[in-house]
Amino acid sequence: MxxxxxxxxxxxxxxxxxxxxxxxxxxxxxxxxxxxxxxxxxxxxxxxxxxxxxxxxxxxxxxxxxxxxxxxxxxxxxxxxxxxxxxVYKKKKYSLPLFFITWLLLFFGAALTIMNFHEDVGMEAVHQKIYEIMTGRKNEKPLLFQIPYSIGLGVGMILFFNHVFKKRLNEEPSPLEVEMFNYQQDLDQYVIMHENKESMKKIDGH
The missing domain is CATH 2.60.480.10 (eubacterium ventriosum atcc domain)
Structure with a gap:
């Protein structure tokens, strides 16, 4: 050759x-x-x-x-x-009303999920108890813990997803990106097995 x-x-x-x-x-x-x-x-x-x-x-x-x-x-x-x-065919134009409806559903769905979780684990009672232990006084609304906790919850989610809007905080992929990558790999493998005519011949025995 x-x-x-x-x-x-x-x-x-x-x-x-x-x-x-x-x-x-x-x-x-x-x-x-x-x-x-x-x-x-x-x-x-x-x-x-x-x-x-x-x-x-x-x-x-x-x-x-x-x-x-x-x-x-x-x-x-x-x-x-x-x-x-x-x-790749021509993409359909995004519908602004549909975007806002989806955004609202995701926002309130996530908010309700967080609130229901805190209610299930009794987070308010935990804050009250910690406040009483540290100060010796009872307080039905221990804002000294609740406000920093709420801020920390938001900051923690930003660090977890590694994004502020479209800006990436560092080069490390977020857990969501890793899961999306794994999902894409599985999807590609499925497509290869079911769309590849050569593979289908071997499977079907024809």
Whole structure:
């Protein structure tokens, strides 16, 4: 073989409807400069309306296309064995009334959840008891503890989620981001198993 191409598929890429998908769109390529330009522009797939919004490109499909056009080229595949191609259609405009309704539901839902939790564990009684132990006096509304506690609750949530509006406090991912990442990984694996025709052939035995 006169040359070897090292190819690493991307995990997920975005394309437009009816777009031709070239090899350089879905993979990193390391190969001799003389071969890289035509290899990069090799058409692997062309998105159509029948594909809907998810296309799975398998490593076998990529190898077959390369071998068909570059029969003397050696191929070394690295990394993922499938690429998830997401076809991005025009996004619908956001509805401002729907946004405010959703915001209100989330706000009051979260507020009620916190209040019900505090009521269940008797947080007010705990504050009263701590105040009595520390000062020797009873107080039905120990604001000395309740105000700092309320502020600390808000600050703690900001630190926990690692965001103030769109600003990130540090580079460490928040627990919510980690959970979303794990969810996306599971979702991608499900899509690969159910959308990949090569895998379905093996499962169905056809």
């Amino acid at each position: 006169e040359n070897t191409a090292y190819i690493r598929l991307h995990h997920r890429v975005l394309v437009q409807p009816n777009q031709k998908i070239y090899l350089h769109d879905i993979a990193q390529i390391i190969v001799d400069p003389e071969v890289k330009e035509p290899l990069s522009k090799l058409i692997i797939y062309e998105a159509s309306e029948s594909d809907r919004n998810i296309i799975i490109i398998d490593v076998i499909q990529v190898v077959q296309e390369i071998s068909r056009h570059f029969p003397k080229l050696g191929i070394e595949m690295l990394g993922p064995t499938q690429t998830i191609v997401e076809v």
